[in-house]
Amino acid sequence: MEWEAVVYGPVKSRRLGRSLGINLTPLELKVCNFSCGYCRVGVPSKGNVTAQEFEEYGWTPEQVKDCITMGLQSHNRENTSIDYITIAGNGEPTLYPWLENIVNHLLLERNRILAGKPTAIFTNATTVNQENMRNAIYKVDRRFFKLDAGDEKTFRRINVPIGATYKEVVENLLTLDNYELSVAVTSGDVSNYDSFFNAEFTQNLRKMRFTRLFIYDIDIPKTVSPRFNKKTEKERLDELAEHLRRETNKEVIVLWEPTPRESNIPLYPQQIN
């Protein structure tokens, strides 16, 4: 496998600047236990992938680690401008069975090759109740958990989970601290906007110990899904942010301007925001 299958970018991220991506999913697949309607990965989600299947695709931890080392060395030689090294790719990174092993290697190689570059991970919070995944997630400098709905019904329409439930995701988030919450706001045929005003959602938010909350429009090409191509107006995001600030007394940041992309690499779903 070429190292570029694992180490991609840097891409421009609205939160992280020039973000060098670490992708842990074979390029032929989308390994994810969600199948979000707005996802940019152009294949259906494969929710259950065994360690053996990863190996059959050539994505053993040894191969992935070699790619990470080669990718970081190449960017070091090229003197690439990088703000963050971010674990996010064409799938849910915590479904990669050897994530903790990969994070340990990434941090060692970051210290050796690109010392001082901070790290981040984007995840949908479904596996953080597993000790090895939580350990891995908490080793990186910043962790972003996704919560795109205010109730189960909306969750099923927006994120189209394979196995996971809204209740489980919320319960997982309630056990954590020191993280950042990501809320994508959709408009058009499949809107989640109103669900964020329900009382149970805001009660749960008040109990969650995140440090800040991001709300943002979905910045996707019209080709992804016509049902999601209606941009959420800035005024509506501001109104929601004000409501959530009042309810949680926490920092709520609105990301609205789409980020222009510099490269023609495949678009990765979670990095973009």
Ligand code: SF4
């Ligand atoms: S947007 Fe992220 S969580 Fe949703 S289906 Fe795509 S990879 Fe999975």
